[in-house]
Amino acid sequence: MNFGLTEEQRMVQKMVRDFSQKEVAPIIQEYDRKQEMAPFILPRMGELGILGICIPEKYSGAGMDYISLGLACEELEAVDTTLRVVMSVHTGLCSMTLWQWGSEEQKQKFLVPLARGDKIGAGAFTEPGAGSDFANIQTTGKRDGEDYILNGEKMWISLASNADYALVTVRTQKDTGKSSGELTSFIVDLSTPGVTRGDIHGKLGVRAGSTGWINFQDVRVPVANRIGEEGEGFKVTMSAFDNGRYTVAAGATGLIRAALEASVNYANERKAFGKPIAQHQLIQSKIAHMALNYEAAQLLYLKAGWMKNEGQRNTKETSAAKWFATEKSFEAANEAIQIHGAYGFSDEYNVERYLRNARGAVIYEGSNEIQQLIQASYALGERQDKALRMEMPAYEE
């Protein structure tokens, strides 16, 4: 067993850290206040190759491994959740699902520009009336000759207004309450007539990012854009979550680190009762929990990343990593505010932004209640992974 990072992984970590700390950290508060996404972020992440970090070079990606993807997400969210959300939806949900389930032709047409960052991708699954009960989605896809006609609305979609393509899962058969056989996934060009979209405002967190809705009104999508077979949409979507959740887990780990670092710095500076508050045991207890949870969260996502590298199914491990890291990141941000006292309550310090940003991840990419059900069903022997028709490829150097 080897717990060390490779030289390549360390270099990736430093490169992404330098980018986020030098270019994004100085401006993020301004954009968070304005509730806008800094316009340079997507093009710059594309130019640097971060958007296609783990996509093979033959599809114009950077060809790094899954652990590098996790390390990049940790570094990005240590600055702001917005950056990691880009990786979750563009890379995790959209690009990696295309890589796993797409045909060679679809990969050439859609994955290559996504990996290059020439096009931006999103994942459109959740609906106004269906989130955790995903099998209950109501957006329909009706076969009409060589097209499907899509109708319905997707909600809480990150990068809805920035994306060029979205991986969309819709209902192609009547709702009988079964998860399999009734849903189908498509890669949809969002410039297709009948697509309208917009941003949702007034969010608690991820304010420097874009979260929105996408409406489909008689949108014609060619059969050639179907990802997987008709009826495989549930499996395709769950595969997407195996990757999206991994980026969320790794990112939340970065948020714990950021909360910890801010707390340590402040606790060493701020004095109360004649000594730095870092010397008071109740403050030390908070810091100790953050430090421990950071280590544990990192180990959980790195293990999931290692399994991905090996080509092993990791639904259970990725779900556990997401559950733990997001729960602990919210706790860490909350305690960081407590350590900062009244200053932590104002946006003069970053920790209030960490708290607002951490809250969303407890809900999205499978709420933590869903993650608990997943863990319980594995533990109780009610759930076993079945081989998929298309498996996520192992990492090849």
Place this chain on the structure above:
Amino acid sequence: MNIVVCVKQVPDSAAQLSVEGGQISWGEAPLVINPWDEYAVEAALQKAKDLGGSVTVLSMGKESETEALKHALAMGCNEAVLVSDPALAGSDNVAAARVLAAAIAKVDDVGLVFFGKQAIDSDTGTLPAQVARVLGWPALTLVSAIDELNADGIKVERAIEEGRQVVQSGLPAVVSVIKDYGEPRYPSFMGIRKAARATIPVWALGELGIEAPSPVVAWPEVMAPPQREIATEIITGGSPAEIAATLADKIMAEKVL
């Protein structure tokens, strides 16, 4: 025409330095490329692109110290060479200059040698001029911009205390660059992949055809500077003018001005 860029591996700037047993220690802090050298690498890569030459990154250190070289390779340098020899332990700048000059002489068709303005650990800033002296080439130090560069010569702007100075010289030449030159690029993923797989050739003194140069500087004792007593006082008063007057009096009394 090829370009050599000299880099140094130093403790990360966030490292806590201490003195243990007469030796400077930076604990477990990671070793990184000297931040000033990243500007030199950037300059070298830009000029090699303009002129069509190749960039060799050169460093002197222990055999395990390849982090700075790998970083430069990941940024896009074509070749990396580490000069390492147990006989070089304890080298000062005079010795380092002789060794680096011998290594530069071993690279084909070198027209320019780039340095960062100084290393953040030793902070001398003299090595570029010393290497130039050993090579017998012009030294253009503290360069903020390169205005002209062709086979005949180079024209640069130097940032000196009095202002900007425009200087030109023939080639080959040694150039040290400052921050104003422009932000260094990040390593690319392709560069990282190449660098991680690269085996860096190590040149020992025998391959340079020189003996270990004798240092001229000795370090009889190394000590940490005494901790400064810092007292903080908040000046209060009835009006800004009163506060300012009290502050001015205190500054005068403390002989700050």
